Amino acid sequence: MVKRTLVIVGIAVALVVLGRVGFMVVRMGPRMAWGMLRYDQRKEGDLKVGDRAPDVALVALDGSTRERLAARIGGRPLVLTLGSFT
Secondary structure, three states: OHHHHHHHHHHHHHHHHHHHHHHHHHHHOHHHHHHHHHHOOOOOOOOOOOOOOOOOEEEOOOOOOEEEHHHHOOOOOOOOOOOOOO
16 A cells, blocks of 8 residues: 555656646747756866966957957966856
8 A cells, every 4th residue: 555655645746847848948949948958967177276277268258359368467367257247
């Protein structure tokens, strides 16, 4: 009896979870859901505290000028803040 109850509860929980996932896919659209699964491939980095920052080139706000990080690193610390503040 207990085993049967646990199986029924497990099936109910699975249906609720699948229903929520299905609702999210329908709401976002299948292309967006596939894009999230495809492009979200983050991994742990190799940098440690005290390592030099890797040299990268960023596009300036004018859209054509490229700024190199190495050109901005001098005797002072450099802080990059990337993100959206909206």
